[in-house]
Amino acid sequence: MKQNASNRRVNEQARQVIAETLMFEVSDPRLSMVTITGCEVSFDRSVCNVYYTDSPDRYEETQAALQKAAGHIRSLLAKKLSWRTSPELRFFLDKSVDEAERIAKALEVERARMPQGDASEDEERDDEE
Secondary structure, three states: OOOOHHHHHHHHHHHHHHHHHHHHOOOOHHHOOOEEEEEEEOOOOOEEEEEEEOOHHHHHHHHHHHHHHHHHHHHHHHHHHOOOOOOEEEEEEOOHHHHHHHHHHHHHHHHHHOOHHHHHHHHHHHHHO
């Protein structure tokens, strides 16, 4: 989805306010380590898709806590941004962080399996290019 500067600014404003709200104004301990990775606010600002990440063993409890706190977060979002409408918040787990970690571990394992001579030959070929 192509975004213009205005859309990016609105999305970033929503992300920042929601992240600050979770840090400072929501007292649920299940949300203490949640990271808001992004937001997508609809053009008419009626819906805000909120992407978050947390440790894999806490996914279900985090989703439940976010759903429970959604009304409070929504009202604070509306007050802080003074938008005409208060968007419905929809929370989605952002698995890109988990995927990046999985890829990094796989590369590490593969690098460890490579004989040292092959690794230096690859580096030499990269230097020649």
